[in-house]
Amino acid sequence: MGKRMLVIGESREGALRNVTFEAIAAAKQISPDGEVVGVLCGEGDLAEQGNEMIYYGADRVITVSDEKLKTYTSEGYGQAIKAVIDDESPEGIVMGHTAVGKDLTPKLASKLETGLISDVTEVSSEGGNIIFTRPIYSGKAFEKKMITDGIVFATIRPNNIASLDRDDSRTGEVTTKDVDIADLRTIIKDIIRKGSEGVDLSESKVIVAGGRGVKSAEGFEPLEELAEVLGGAVGASRGACDAGYCDYSLQIGQTGKVVTPDLYIAAGISGAIQHLAGMSNSKVIVAINKDPEANIFNVADYGIVGDLFEVVPKLIEEIKQIKVNA
Amino acid sequence: MNIYVLLKRTFDTEEKIAINDGRIEEEGAEFIINPYDEYAVEEAINLRDEHGGEVTVVTIGEEESEKQLRTALAMGADKAVLINTEDDLEDGDQYTTVKILEAFFEDKEADIILAGNVAIDEASGQVGPRLAERLDIPYVTTITSISVDGETVQIERDVEGDVEKVETSLPLLVTCQQGLNEPRYPSLPGIMKAKKKPLEELELDDLDLDEDDVEAKTKTVDIFLPPEKEAGKVLEGEIDDQVKELVSLLRNEAKVL
Ligand SMILES: Cc1cc2nc3c(=O)[nH]c(=O)nc-3n(C[C@H](O)[C@H](O)[C@H](O)COP(=O)(O)OP(=O)(O)OC[C@H]3O[C@@H](n4cnc5c(N)ncnc54)[C@H](O)[C@@H]3O)c2cc1C
Ligand SMILES: Cc1cc2nc3c(=O)[nH]c(=O)nc-3n(C[C@H](O)[C@H](O)[C@H](O)COP(=O)(O)OP(=O)(O)OC[C@H]3O[C@@H](n4cnc5c(N)ncnc54)[C@H](O)[C@@H]3O)c2cc1C
Numbered sequence: 001m002g003k004r005m006l007v008i009g010e011s012r013e014g015a016l017r018n019v020t021f022e023a024i025a026a027a028k029q030i031s032p033d034g035e036v037v038g039v040l041c042g043e044g045d046l047a048e049q050g051n052e053m054i055y056y057g058a059d060r061v062i063t064v065s066d067e068k069l070k071t072y073t074s075e076g077y078g079q080a081i082k083a084v085i086d087d088e089s090p091e092g093i094v095m096g097h098t099a100v101g102k103d104l105t106p107k108l109a110s111k112l113e114t115g116l117i118s119d120v121t122e123v124s125s126e127g128g129n130i131i132f133t134r135p136i137y138s139g140k141a142f143e144k145k146m147i148t149d150g151i152v153f154a155t156i157r158p159n160n161i162a163s164l165d166r167d168d169s170r171t172g173e174v175t176t177k178d179v180d181i182a183d184l185r186t187i188i189k190d191i192i193r194k195g196s197e198g199v200d201l202s203e204s205k206v207i208v209a210g211g212r213g214v215k216s217a218e219g220f221e222p223l224e225e226l227a228e229v230l231g232g233a234v235g236a237s238r239g240a241c242d243a244g245y246c247d248y249s250l251q252i253g254q255t256g257k258v259v260t261p262d263l264y265i266a267a268g269i270s271g272a273i274q275h276l277a278g279m280s281n282s283k284v285i286v287a288i289n290k291d292p293e294a295n296i297f298n299v300a301d302y303g304i305v306g307d308l309f310e311v312v313p314k315l316i317e318e319i320k321q322i323k324v325n326a
Numbered sequence: 327m328n329i330y331v332l333l334k335r336t337f338d339t340e341e342k343i344a345i346n347d348g349r350i351e352e353e354g355a356e357f358i359i360n361p362y363d364e365y366a367v368e369e370a371i372n373l374r375d376e377h378g379g380e381v382t383v384v385t386i387g388e389e390e391s392e393k394q395l396r397t398a399l400a401m402g403a404d405k406a407v408l409i410n411t412e413d414d415l416e417d418g419d420q421y422t423t424v425k426i427l428e429a430f431f432e433d434k435e436a437d438i439i440l441a442g443n444v445a446i447d448e449a450s451g452q453v454g455p456r457l458a459e460r461l462d463i464p465y466v467t468t469i470t471s472i473s474v475d476g477e478t479v480q481i482e483r484d485v486e487g488d489v490e491k492v493e494t495s496l497p498l499l500v501t502c503q504q505g506l507n508e509p510r511y512p513s514l515p516g517i518m519k520a521k522k523k524p525l526e527e528l529e530l531d532d533l534d535l536d537e538d539d540v541e542a543k544t545k546t547v548d549i550f551l552p553p554e555k556e557a558g559k560v561l562e563g564e565i566d567d568q569v570k571e572l573v574s575l576l577r578n579e580a581k582v583l
Contacts, residue, residue: 074455074465099485103467106420106452110459115421115543118450131547137447138339141350144548149541185464186494194487202486206582230583238504248505249487254446255504257486263582273340277446284580285558286572292560302575303560304568314569319583322573 002034003091003152008081009040009053009061010100016049018203019096019156021056021163026156027094028057028164029123030130035059037088041080043070050174057164060173062088068181071191072100075184078107083179085112092152097258098202101155114150121160121260121281138254138277158202159260160281194249199233201252206232206263209252209279212239213268213289213308220246222312223267229319235259235279237269253278267308271296288312327379327474327496329370330434331403332427332441332453334360335387335394339446345549359394362442364509365502369472370440371402372507377474379437380404386426388412392525399520400512406525414530419542420452426540427453428460429533436497443468443501451501458499466492468503 005027009020020038027036038053038061040046050061064080077100085093085108093108095101097119109116121142122133131144132154147153201207208227210220220234227234235257236250252259254277264282269275271287271294279285280299287300288308297303304311337343338356345351359367370381383398385391386409395406409426411418431439439461441454451467458465470489471482474496481492484503512520530536559575561568577583 099468102451103455106450106455107459107465109421109452110424110456113421115419116450116452117544118452129547136449136549137337137343137350138449139552140339140343141345141549141551143546144550145544145546147543148545149543186466186492188490189493190491191485192489192491194489247487248484251487254444255484263576263580277339280552284576284582286576287558297558297560299555300558300560301555301580302572303558304565304572305560306565306568310565311569314566315572318569318573322577322583 003031004035004037004088005031005092005094006085006088006090007036007038007053007058008093008095008101008104009038009049010096010098011040011042011049012200016052017096017098017158017200018163019098019158020053022158022161023094023096023156024053024057025163026120026123026154026161027092029161030092030094030152037062037090039081039084040064041069041077043067047174054170054172054174055166055168057170058172060175063174063176064179065176066179066181068184071188073184073186073188074103074107075186076181077104078111079181080179081108082111084177087177090151095155097155097157105153105155109153112151114153115147117145117147117154120154120156123154123161135281138273139280157258157260194247201233201235201250201257202259204233204259205261206230207235207252207259207261208232208265208267209235209237209269210240210245210267211237211269212243214240214245215268217245219309222309222316226265226312226316229316229323230263232261232263237272237275239269266296266300267312269296270294271299327373327377327437328435329374329379329381330431330436330439331363331366331370331381331383331398332439332457333363333367333383333385333394333398334442334445335385335391336360336445336447343551345551348549350549357390357394359397360442360445362444362502362504365504365506366440366442367398367401367403368507368509369502373438373474382407384427384430385409386411386423395525396520397512399523399525400516401510402516405523408525408527409533410527410529414537415540417542417545418540419544420450420456421543422540423453424456424460426530426533426535427457429535430528431457431461438474438496439499441499441501443503454499454501461499463497463499464494465499465501466494467501469500470503470505472500
């Protein structure tokens with residue numbers, strides 16, 4: 001018998017994040033013949049999201065709905081999910097390594113007195129053990145870890161473990177559970193949304209990122225256009241954010257978002273280690289920088305030494321051209 | 327205020343990383359205060375200057391960790407504690423670390439504990455929230471501003487670029503994010519003074535712990551460097567031709583277009 005796995009789902013602006021589906025796939029890798037139970041917290045009717053989890057491979061889903069769960073707090077979600085864990089006694093738990101996942105899972109692990117392997121990019125099975133691979137030292141090295149005692153608990157880095165194909169013929173039970181959420185000691189007063197509408201950088205397949213070399217807010221316009229023709233999103237280095245050329249919500253790196261797109265184009269970014277920590281796992285990296293010595297060329301698959309304001313518009317034209325011909 | 331900072335001595339990841347015998351080669355490497363813990367030290371000093379009290383910096387580590395503790399004292403912290411596990415423990419993980427910290431904090435009556443949001447070497451980000459849970463105090467992660475008024479605390483935190491405004495109360499644990507402050511450099515008089523500031527050294531025994539109490543729940547089975555990337559292709563020629571070549575490579579070789 002396989003293990004019973006709990007997958008903690010996460011939504012953003014009413015829709016489940018892709019990493020939730022990736023977490024279901026990871027749970028199935030950990031326990032191929034096991035049962036995957038999804039859990040969702042929020043406010044109102046969560047049945048539709050519950051069904052989405054089923055279409056992506058969950059066997060059943062438990063939802064906990066309460067006005068105190070409208071916005072995420074570690075205390076609120078912690079209580080709700082702990083109650084589900086007590087009911088289900090899962091042998092494993094998987095969640096996305098997102099802001100919420102990073103905040104919540106250590107609390108749960110600590111409550112359960114278990115191990116937790118965070119920010120996993122690969123799950124494998126070696127000699128009967130489940131092995132988790134994760135980047136360490138700002139992405140300069142990797143380690144393989146396993147749980148030696150207690151439940152298997154991991155968070156996965158978005159965009160690294162492929163989700164299963166959506167299959168809306170799949171069926172499964174979506175049940176609600178009432179949890180009496182005690183008063184919260186921490187209250188969210190306000191959330192100022194900075195992220196550009198709709199795009200979730202950590203899920204984007206193509207990212208065009210600009211750095212201090214972009215020189216102004218207007219300088220980002222060609223990058224936006226390039227992202228648009230590629231169907232991708234715009235990101236930035238800390239340098240560009242600090243200089244006020246763009247919002248911090250675009251920041252990629254150790255303190256910003258960690259991304260793993262298929263294609264990452266870095267324009268006017270020097271390639272500081274803290275930036276690389278957020279993008280060096282990308283499948284293909286292109287660097288455009290006028291300094292041939294820039295560190296970004298050390299991680300790039302393809303590089304153009306040149307002025308981004310000359311290169312990027314030409315790149316846009318060339319890509320438009322091939323799209324027309326295709 | 328009774329202020330504590332959790333500080334980790336880390337490998338400077340700006341350095342070249344090599345692996346020797348299944349471990350990260352530490353010989354000759356540069357060690358630093360984890361950068362996010364520098365924000366914690368700076369904020370702790372500011373809170374003390376505003377509200378009075380004392381800043382104690384705590385690390386679990388080995389003899390060499392004294393250097394990073396002295397730096398924090400030179401920045402302006404009042405006291406330091408080194409929980410030295412060198413002789414007692416070989417392996418450990420986040421569970422181990424937090425078990426030890428929990429025992430340390432048991433009788434401390436901390437008003438606020440400041441940690442980094444992540445350590446740049448192992449980078450799990452678990453230690454802060456795990457400890458708060460054990461101590462049964464609220465926590466707020468990745469904070470970019472904090473102000474304390476009596477028991478009430480107003481915080482702004484960074485949530486993937488969004489700003490969340492949070493109200494909570496002491497006692498409290500926070501983890502620090504870039505943007506919170508600009509850590510000061512230790513001044514020369516600061517460095518002189520730091521030499522005389524109290525630095526207490528504890529071992530597991532002093533915390534009434536033995537090896538079994540803190541046994542890790544996870545184990546590292548391998549450490550490896552990413553597969554050597556073939557040197558990237560830096561294109562040559564006229565920019566027009568380079569752009570054409572790039573697009574062709576992205577389509578036909580990398581197959582991402
Ligand atoms: C604790 C800590 C955390 C950090 N976290 C992050 C993080 O999460 N993300 C992050 O990005 N940084 C982070 N940083 C900052 C990081 O160290 C660098 O300072 C930052 O990444 C530099 O940004 P940049 O590459 O845009 O700027 P610069 O280093 O100034 O590079 C600009 C580049 O643009 C090139 N250039 C200029 N003009 C042109 C042109 N016309 N055409 C083409 N190229 C041009 C230059 O040759 C140069 O290489 C962190 C730092 C610390 C201490
Ligand atoms: C006895 C012992 C043996 C260990 N053996 C190994 C080993 O063999 N191999 C190995 O890779 N790792 C070992 N570790 C380290 C351990 O695996 C983690 O690095 C440690 O638990 C911190 O986790 P992290 O690096 O993910 O920190 P994070 O959770 O990312 O750190 C967040 C914050 O927690 C605080 N913090 C983290 N670590 C400490 C600390 N040590 N002291 C004070 N505050 C801290 C800091 O404020 C930091 O910014 C050992 C730890 C102990 C205690």
